[in-house]
Amino acid sequence: MTAQPSSVLEREHRDLVAGFESFIRRELVPLAAEVPEPVDGPPRDLRDYVRKRSAALGFYGAEYPEHMGGSGMPVTALVQLHHAAGASGCSLAPYALAGPDGPSWLLTHGTPRQIKDYLVPMVRGEKLRCLAMTRASRGRALP
Numbered sequence: 498m499t500a501q502p503s504s505v506l507e508r509e510h511r512d513l514v515a516g517f518e519s520f521i522r523r524e525l526v527p528l529a530a531e532v533p534e535p536v537d538g539p540p541r542d543l544r545d546y547v548r549k550r551s552a553a554l555g556f557y558g559a560e561y562p563e564h565m566g567g568s569g570m571p572v573t574a575l576v577q578l579h580h581a582a583g584a585s586g587c588s589l590a591p592y593a594l595a596g597p598d599g600p601s602w603l604l605t606h607g608t609p610r611q612i613k614d615y616l617v618p619m620v621r622g623e624k625l626r627c628l629a630m631t632r633a634s635r636g637r638a639l640p
Contacts, residue, residue: 510574517556517578517593518585524550525589534588544592545622551593552622558595565612566620595619601626 525547532543539547551557560575561567575594582590607616618624 510571510577513570513574514577514581516554518581520551520554520556520593521582521585521587521590525587525593526585529587529589539589539592543589547589547592548622550622552620556593557622558620560595561616561620566617 528543528547529539532539538544548557555568556578558566559568559570559578560572561569563569578594582594601616601619615624615626619626
């Protein structure tokens, strides 16, 4: 019988995923149980803690190269970590991995200073990114 692609990928990153699942089970589940879940999600300071703790363990922003503060993790492993976070049912688990508020691959092509000032702190879970959009005033067209 030929191995299915998913079984090969799972085998390749089994230890990594098991370590992440252990982190969720041992640290995040008990922490989530202590905090009542508000409508808009966990408190910011708790999300910040989870992000920084995960970064310290090498999970948050891990797909980035080591010289930028990541672990050089392949995307296939990252997908499995996101799956493990969702499958855990723990409300804090998604915050342990970089999402739209985390590092952007666009910054990997930034200047050395931009990488140092923006990307590296995001990979470490110390800073977040955001997107701001504006629109033209009424009756005025954009140039």
